[in-house]
Amino acid sequence: xxxxxxxxxxxxxxxxxxxxxxxxxxAANSYGFxxxxxxxxxxxVMHKLPLADPFALLQMFSAGALLGVDVLxxxxxxxxxYIVVGGRAFCSWVCPINMVTxxxxxxxRVFFLEKxxxxxxxxxxxxxxxxxxxxxxxxFITGVAAFEMVSPIGILSRGIIFGMGxxxxxxxxxxxxxxxxxxxxxxxxxxxxxGFYSLVGKLSLIRVKHDHTKCSLCMKCKEICPEKQVxxxxxxxxxxxxxxxxTNCGRCVEVCESDALSFGVRNYINTNVGEKx
Numbered sequence: 001x002x003x004x005x006x007x008x009x010x011x012x013x014x015x016x017x018x019x020x021x022x023x024x025x026x027a028a029n030s031y032g033f034x035x036x037x038x039x040x041x042x043x044x045v046m047h048k049l050p051l052a053d054p055f056a057l058l059q060m061f062s063a064g065a066l067l068g069v070d071v072l073x074x075x076x077x078x079x080x081x082y083i084v085v086g087g088r089a090f091c092s093w094v095c096p097i098n099m100v101t102x103x104x105x106x107x108x109r110v111f112f113l114e115k116x117x118x119x120x121x122x123x124x125x126x127x128x129x130x131x132x133x134x135x136x137x138x139x140f141i142t143g144v145a146a147f148e149m150v151s152p153i154g155i156l157s158r159g160i161i162f163g164m165g166x167x168x169x170x171x172x173x174x175x176x177x178x179x180x181x182x183x184x185x186x187x188x189x190x191x192x193x194x195g196f197y198s199l200v201g202k203l204s205l206i207r208v209k210h211d212h213t214k215c216s217l218c219m220k221c222k223e224i225c226p227e228k229q230v231x232x233x234x235x236x237x238x239x240x241x242x243x244x245x246x247t248n249c250g251r252c253v254e255v256c257e258s259d260a261l262s263f264g265v266r267n268y269i270n271t272n273v274g275e276k277x
Contacts, residue, residue, distance in 0.1 A: 010254055011251065022157065024036035025037070052072075052074035054075040056147075059139040062137075086248040091193075091247045097152055097171075097191075101186055101187050101226075104179040108179060123182050124189070125188060128189060128191055129198075147192055151193070155171065198245045200244070207265075208263060209239065209266075210261055211238050212260070215234065215258060217235050219234070221261060225251060
């Protein structure tokens with residue numbers, strides 16, 4: 001039991017973080033407990049400190065909206081936080097869709113669908129950056145925040161907070177897409193918010209670090225990683241995983257039996273160490 005907890009410690013911490021954030025939103029809406037009110041797009045901490053999704057604000061700016069000082073402050077706070085801890089930490093530690101896509105990956109492993117499906121379909125991970133650009137263009141043309149109108153992240157978070165109803169349909173589609181079409185298809189290939197945070201996290205401070213002298217070359221880290229292309233450093237040299245596409249989920253650290261991987265503070269002197277885009 002102790003070994004299982006050790007090998008899943010970050011996953012349990014991520015689930016606890018995701019559920020606590022959603023639970024606070026639900027508590028504010030249903031019970032008036034206003035520690036954290038609103039949703040993942042815009043919220044207030046204790047009715048005073050504003051927080052806002054910087055990508056949503058970028059869409060609104062592209063659409064020509066005038067943004068208030070409090071909203072800009074909220075976006076700046078969130079942006080600064082993810083610049084420090086790693087932009088795509090949002091994807092693995094906060095975003096509720098991560099629980100859906102992880103469930104699809106678990107189903108693939110349990111029913112041995114990995115090799116059978118993965119050989120048939122392929123999608124470039126750069127698609128998310130094209131979707132990001134298209135989102136901003138559409139926001140500019142239509143005058144509305146394009147991705148926010150259809151975002152499954154917002155749909156799921158609002159559904160949990162205010163009631164699901166028919167909003168379960170797009171979430172089910174993402175589950176089935178990741179299960180039968182492309183592994184990590186939504187989060188790893190399509191989601192423009194993930195692409196945005198990949199750009200934000202390129203210079204982040206908290207990184208997974210690799211000690212080449214301890215590495216046993218078991219490659220369990222590459223088997224479990226949802227963005228395995230970021231692990232180009234493995235078997236080659238010591239250093240930090242500096243790619244912005246790393247989600248800082250900690251799964252590679254958990255499965256590394258030789259303790260060659262760990263979280264640490266990035267050394268900015270050698271900024272290209274370990275990066276493989």
